[in-house]
Amino acid sequence: xxxxxxxxxxLEVWRGSIQVLAIPSFTLQPGSVxxxxxxxxxxxxxxxxxxxxxxxxxxxxxxxxxxxxxxRQERYLYRRRVTLVFQESLLFDATVRSNLGAGxxxxxxxxxxxxxxxxxxxxxxxITHLLDRSARNLSGGEAQRTSLAxxxxxxxxxxxxxxxxxxxxxxxxxxxxxxxxxxxRETRTTVVLATHDQLEAMRLADVLAVMHQGRIAxxxxxxxxxxHPVDEFVAAFVGMExxxxxxxxxxxxxxxxASVGGTHVQALGEEALGAQVRVGVRPENVTLSLFQETCSxxxxxxxxxxxxxxxxxxxxxxxxxCGFFLAALVTARSLEELNxxxxxxxxxxxxxxxxxxxxx
Amino acid sequence: MGLIWEGxxxxxxxxxxxxxxxxxxxxxxxxxSVLATLVSLFLGIxxxxxxxxxxxxxxxxxxxxxxxGMGLPPVVVGLFVTIMLWRNGPLGFFEILYTPTxxxxxxxxxxxxxxxxxxxxxxxxxxxxxxxxxxxLGATRRQLVWLLVQEARLPLLAAVMAGFGGVISEVGAxxxxxxxxxxxxxVLTTATVMETSKGNFDVAIALSLILLLLAFSVNAVLTYxxxxxxxx
Numbered sequence: 001x002x003x004x005x006x007x008x009x010x011l012e013v014w015r016g017s018i019q020v021l022a023i024p025s026f027t028l029q030p031g032s033v034x035x036x037x038x039x040x041x042x043x044x045x046x047x048x049x050x051x052x053x054x055x056x057x058x059x060x061x062x063x064x065x066x067x068x069x070x071x072r073q074e075r076y077l078y079r080r081r082v083t084l085v086f087q088e089s090l091l092f093d094a095t096v097r098s099n100l101g102a103g104x105x106x107x108x109x110x111x112x113x114x115x116x117x118x119x120x121x122x123x124x125x126x127i128t129h130l131l132d133r134s135a136r137n138l139s140g141g142e143a144q145r146t147s148l149a150x151x152x153x154x155x156x157x158x159x160x161x162x163x164x165x166x167x168x169x170x171x172x173x174x175x176x177x178x179x180x181x182x183x184x185r186e187t188r189t190t191v192v193l194a195t196h197d198q199l200e201a202m203r204l205a206d207v208l209a210v211m212h213q214g215r216i217a218x219x220x221x222x223x224x225x226x227x228h229p230v231d232e233f234v235a236a237f238v239g240m241e242x243x244x245x246x247x248x249x250x251x252x253x254x255x256x257x258a259s260v261g262g263t264h265v266q267a268l269g270e271e272a273l274g275a276q277v278r279v280g281v282r283p284e285n286v287t288l289s290l291f292q293e294t295c296s297x298x299x300x301x302x303x304x305x306x307x308x309x310x311x312x313x314x315x316x317x318x319x320x321x322c323g324f325f326l327a328a329l330v331t332a333r334s335l336e337e338l339n340x341x342x343x344x345x346x347x348x349x350x351x352x353x354x355x356x357x358x359x360x
Numbered sequence: 361m362g363l364i365w366e367g368x369x370x371x372x373x374x375x376x377x378x379x380x381x382x383x384x385x386x387x388x389x390x391x392x393s394v395l396a397t398l399v400s401l402f403l404g405i406x407x408x409x410x411x412x413x414x415x416x417x418x419x420x421x422x423x424x425x426x427x428x429g430m431g432l433p434p435v436v437v438g439l440f441v442t443i444m445l446w447r448n449g450p451l452g453f454f455e456i457l458y459t460p461t462x463x464x465x466x467x468x469x470x471x472x473x474x475x476x477x478x479x480x481x482x483x484x485x486x487x488x489x490x491x492x493x494x495x496x497l498g499a500t501r502r503q504l505v506w507l508l509v510q511e512a513r514l515p516l517l518a519a520v521m522a523g524f525g526g527v528i529s530e531v532g533a534x535x536x537x538x539x540x541x542x543x544x545x546x547v548l549t550t551a552t553v554m555e556t557s558k559g560n561f562d563v564a565i566a567l568s569l570i571l572l573l574l575a576f577s578v579n580a581v582l583t584y585x586x587x588x589x590x591x592x
Contacts, residue, residue: 054492080498090493093511102507103497154497 003066005030005190006051006158011060013050013214021046021214023060028158033184033191035201035222038211038237044194045162047211051192052084052160080107083151084160087167089143091135096127096146099135103154121153124183141172145179152183161193165200177203198238199356202226202280210234223278227325242281242326248273255299255352261324266299267355277357283317285354286328288346290338298349302326306344309335320348367565374566381543386570389547392460393528394578396467400523404472405516408479409505413491423480429473434466438536441466445537458539463547466533471523478522482515483508517586521579528575548574 004027013021036044049055053075100118122128125145165173208225226243229235246258248271256271304322320326374382445457531549538545548571555564
């Protein structure tokens, strides 16, 4: 593991007599994408703005490349090497081109260099055709693309994203997340993303930090946090969705097979042989039976042992050990009819269409 | 109607013959009001920035005071400035009472709260996170202030227009601190008052028309500056 690009020790932020943030330690590895997830008011934005040096911590230290940010000048120089994109696009009342060059202009970047980087950033986010338009007349998606491109034009060492997609409609959001994922792969930028959408976090991040009441309740790899939440809060927040990491071993006619922990999972999609994939299955898409149903249209069947049954009103969540963790949501009636108990052996099935490809 | 028509004819005559006295009064009016507006622009936008961008106890009270100051009666300002600049007053040693400088001071006191009040409102209506966004793009404190002023330029120019409109049309303070001295501190408004009281309605109408023309011209220039180069 390389030296962290950013390290935080004993960070505290107080507003009057209320402690709003308490982070004993937190590090960012270069090139990593860390998602801060948590409900509204959990401290995601405060942590993000503190890490971006926009809020001065009440106590604790932030070290960038091992050097603590202590003086006003050090914090200012640090801010010139990182940047933050907000939920609102916050564009200036000028053309898209001026907006993309705004940060570079503040850095006194030479005109020719600025023009080149503006063109590059615009091309990356597919907004070259908008360069001479007024930023006031952009759609929500175009404005947020402009805001992201403005940040990338600076070539930041760390990019902080504060719920950048939450104000967008679903199709626009999907397209922008795909583009951002591609840009992040190309640039290997270190990113901290605050979001309350766990699917968004899973698609972009390597590391998840679940926040609760100004603290990091759990920090770890995406699959680890999703499948092994440390407490009830994290479990409730991440929804215990099954997340599996695997490798593509076959692919034909829009269907691929991934090897996951010694078994095979079939999913829809075109993937290259040997590609690493992360797939997710929502518990409500998993059905349980005592014997393998021959007439079932599901392509994925896994024998497993019930490890835990958690009642959830009219449903129960059944956790299984199938050689990997799998969760299923069943009705109380099915639970009774199938006589499901902990340690019972069952067959869990789900369709190839129920498998979400989260990240490549 | 005849009176008005005579006034318009007299105004045109005074304008086109470039009557030296009218020209002098007009130029002094313009000079005094532009100078007063510039002083209050500096003080008003400065105060507006300080109030809008900082958090401090009593902020709402200060904003209320500034807003009250937007309606400051010119005669009260005239009285206050006269007392301050009176020979035996605290600033009497400057010996500037009944000079154009005294008019500039009085007019600046009238316009500063107008510009400050509109500036506070203009800066407060910017998105709250814009300040953080600009800082996170690597701006210095000075660059931050400049960008915020640029973003609020439309309402800020409206503030300048309101400030200029307040002082060019003001008469009470100008007459009290300027003294309406012929050829020295006589401006369009004080001359209009004097000519009206003498019953010279034609000259008074002429001066009023020139005043209107002046106010329109300055505002036309400011409006042009406000509306130009807006990309589509």
